[in-house]
Amino acid sequence: MPTKARITALRCAPVRFQGQVRDLAVRWVLEEAGIAYDVRLVGPEEQNSPAYRALHPFGKVPAYEDGDVALFESGAIVMHIAEKTPPLLPEEPAARARAKAWVFAALNSVDPDIIALGDIDHFAADEAWAKQRRPALAAMVQARLDAVAAYLAGREYLVDRFGAADIMMIMVLTALRHTTMIADMPTLRAYRDRCEARPAFQRALKGQLDAFAQGVTSS
């Protein structure tokens, strides 16, 4: 294993997905933590190779390695880095546990319907089944967004101050970029803008976009 942190990211992606591939969350948490990292770009052939599957059983990105661990799943990697980086998770045990609950909530209560909506809009918009399905699915997404917005009312961040939960939630909401759903909700729009204005986010986003633009790897 490399001693310097190393992540994998996609070598190629359609323009509409650039800026929302999940290595963005891991880049972001590493930037917030001030941890230097290399990026190894991978394509479908490597993703399906036994060597890569040993690192990431589902063949996705990002995978993460440093001198101590080899991890997969953006949520797990964000949590792992945040646990070593005091500002990104509360110190107080009850608040810390609740912050972790929000990381799971982003990934299991908010993300699935958003991904399904994106699948329709990006891959099946003209299919009859998609046209029939979309209104109910959009309503399900809206209900989850309403719950997040209701919780955020009067709060700047999901838990006291900016941290791992916000990184994961913003990552998930990014997949609605092709819609106006966030823009139409003042609380969520302000929350997203507040989080995305962070220099660490901007560096992470630039890193992902630059890699797609140049198709070169830094390691």
Added chain:
Amino acid sequence: MPTKARITALRCAPVRFQGQVRDLAVRWVLEEAGIAYDVRLVGPEEQNSPAYRALHPFGKVPAYEDGDVALFESGAIVMHIAEKTPPLLPEEPAARARAKAWVFAALNSVDPDIIALGDIDHFAADEAWAKQRRPALAAMVQARLDAVAAYLAGREYLVDRFGAADIMMIMVLTALRHTTMIADMPTLRAYRDRCEARPAFQRALKGQLDAFAQGVTSS
């Protein structure tokens, strides 16, 4: 907050969902840990109340409280209990981090497509869009199952010995009970049977089913 552990579960559910509501995972981890708990049954009216939303922002079950924390999201609760229960997460840091990655993988790489397939089969089987959509969705589920089975080949559990990752993966796979997808895969079938044979799982399952049968709460 109560000092004794307390979870919420649904007062009513269609028979086909009994045995697969997510409080099962939390009951299971508590049974494995030997932690006594009360169950408070809730219905739609309470789930939408401001008091319940303060405990669980999405109004779902389970929510969890003890003398120290108030949590939501079955993944977060399972992780929280497992972190205090040595046999359920490896002690060695790298293996421990990877076990946590599998908890996230169950919930974010395996669960979403399974839930979407269940939504079709349980709620929309006769609709035209569902008939058109199902084959592609079933193939996506199968690809994820294939990845899990490939990883499990030669292993009894996801990480060394039975633990939090297996609890979450089995909970997720439970939602395929109405299909033969697991039964048709010898590795996954054996893995599921091995995990579900555990006395703690059997007590957790009986607890959920008894609550539905009796409609009474233990607290």
